[in-house]
Amino acid sequence: MLDIILTVFQPINLLLIFVGSLAGIFVGAMPGLSSIMGLSLLLPLTLKFDSTAGILMLLGVFCGAIYGGSITAILIKTPGTANSAATVLDGYPLTQKGQAAKALGVSTFASTFGGIFSAIMLLWTAPLLSKVALSFTSPEYFSLAIFGLSMVTSLSSKNVTKGLISAVVGLLMATVGMDALTGAKRFTFDSTYLLGGITMVPVLIGLYAFSQGLINIENNDAQHKVTSETIRRTFPSRKIIKRIFPTILRSSAIGTLIGAIPGTGGDIASWLAYNETKRWDKHPEEFGTGRIEGVAAPEAANNAVSGGTLIPLLTLGIPGDAGTAVMLGALMMQGVVPGPLLFTNEQGKVYTIIFGLFVANLFMGVLGFLGIRLFAKVGDVPNKYLTPIVFAFCIVGTYALNNSINDIFLMLIIGAIAFFMIKLDYPTPPLILGLILGGTLEKNMNRALLVSKGSFSIFFTRPISLALLLIAFCSVFLPMILTVIRKHRAAAKS
Numbered sequence: 001m002l003d004i005i006l007t008v009f010q011p012i013n014l015l016l017i018f019v020g021s022l023a024g025i026f027v028g029a030m031p032g033l034s035s036i037m038g039l040s041l042l043l044p045l046t047l048k049f050d051s052t053a054g055i056l057m058l059l060g061v062f063c064g065a066i067y068g069g070s071i072t073a074i075l076i077k078t079p080g081t082a083n084s085a086a087t088v089l090d091g092y093p094l095t096q097k098g099q100a101a102k103a104l105g106v107s108t109f110a111s112t113f114g115g116i117f118s119a120i121m122l123l124w125t126a127p128l129l130s131k132v133a134l135s136f137t138s139p140e141y142f143s144l145a146i147f148g149l150s151m152v153t154s155l156s157s158k159n160v161t162k163g164l165i166s167a168v169v170g171l172l173m174a175t176v177g178m179d180a181l182t183g184a185k186r187f188t189f190d191s192t193y194l195l196g197g198i199t200m201v202p203v204l205i206g207l208y209a210f211s212q213g214l215i216n217i218e219n220n221d222a223q224h225k226v227t228s229e230t231i232r233r234t235f236p237s238r239k240i241i242k243r244i245f246p247t248i249l250r251s252s253a254i255g256t257l258i259g260a261i262p263g264t265g266g267d268i269a270s271w272l273a274y275n276e277t278k279r280w281d282k283h284p285e286e287f288g289t290g291r292i293e294g295v296a297a298p299e300a301a302n303n304a305v306s307g308g309t310l311i312p313l314l315t316l317g318i319p320g321d322a323g324t325a326v327m328l329g330a331l332m333m334q335g336v337v338p339g340p341l342l343f344t345n346e347q348g349k350v351y352t353i354i355f356g357l358f359v360a361n362l363f364m365g366v367l368g369f370l371g372i373r374l375f376a377k378v379g380d381v382p383n384k385y386l387t388p389i390v391f392a393f394c395i396v397g398t399y400a401l402n403n404s405i406n407d408i409f410l411m412l413i414i415g416a417i418a419f420f421m422i423k424l425d426y427p428t429p430p431l432i433l434g435l436i437l438g439g440t441l442e443k444n445m446n447r448a449l450l451v452s453k454g455s456f457s458i459f460f461t462r463p464i465s466l467a468l469l470l471i472a473f474c475s476v477f478l479p480m481i482l483t484v485i486r487k488h489r490a491a492a493k494s
Helices: 002-008 011-029 035-046 050-077 088-098 100-134 138-149 161-173 202-220 238-259 268-280 292-316 323-331 347-380 383-401 405-423 429-451 464-493
Strands: none
Touching: 002 011, 002 347, 011 050, 011 161, 011 405, 035 050, 035 323, 050 100, 050 202, 050 292, 050 323, 050 347, 050 383, 088 100, 088 292, 100 238, 100 292, 100 347, 138 268, 138 429, 138 464, 161 429, 202 383, 202 405, 238 268, 238 292, 268 292, 268 429, 292 323, 292 347, 347 383, 383 405
């Protein structure tokens, strides 16, 4: 173990982790870019170094990019990555209240804690969690998607009906493109662009960034008052840490478990963590108005995914998401073949990767806290100057994804639709949830029904699938039942 620590702490390896973390934060903070893009761009560069150094650099990019998305999500309501979409809900209201540094400090602390927590879980429980992940087949993935959709009631704020309508729109958007099972074209309107389905990043940017710019213009932000703040400290106070600690601990566990299930990812983990935090809070109605728990929960969860996704990658050779798919390619290029025999044949490299994940998260935290004073200056810019900058980010970030002008048109259309949704008080998070989970829901339902020859009993005869469906059912209907009971009791007392 001492040899592994000394290897990671070699000056060149520390420098590469530092550079990778810095590059990852920058990539994550730029709307339209992603950890996958950062990993892909730096992959050829890592081949110039030995296997250990190259992998450690990629770990820095991986961790930094997940955290970086929260910076623009909090400051300008533009999630840098899909993982940070849930952070917008309470992060941006905190910035509007002049508490950008507080939100960034909580985000950085939660992200660092979540990443380190997942590294510890990777070290201690990799074989156990990999067995759980391996037991997930099509029925379990379908039930997991249903469980995710049950969050619509919590994300719909005051009007559940409007939230359900928004979620249905998201599910319909997820059906656009070619049917994965039959190859049939659906809702493509003879457009080759829509054959591949609706891309997530233009939708995110349109929903949260472009629509906000339109609202700023409507509100005549030339009279905007700068809500600057004096930043005395960047690290959260002991009181705040004590308040959010149960939240980040629970969310880190959720993120690690979700990350260990191949095919899920940080976006699902962050929404699940946000929903559970809101569900267990004494004042759920305050979420969406600037609660620090609403920032801590998704950030702890999506960063905990980083260690969780490495569990099936290292133990089974199965990448947990697109980012770890790039990591799998990098490992194989460096002569490291993930799988059951890796812990036996390449034990030293396995523990070097795990310890490197610890160090990468520490560097990410240090860089985050050092940059908060600089990041928070964005909140000092009046919206009459900030709005054109946001529009420029929207267009450049959207185009950079696929170098496609059609992505820009999609972003503009979604932004206009989101503007009217906000004016009519339709919540946008359920739409994103429907779009994220729609593909998983349909694909795995079809696969499961093929296996069972059309019988829906397959979803109820498998223990994990049944448990997830029961939890989803209770999640949706139990609050309604309790509300009716309370009304009857109140009526009986009166």
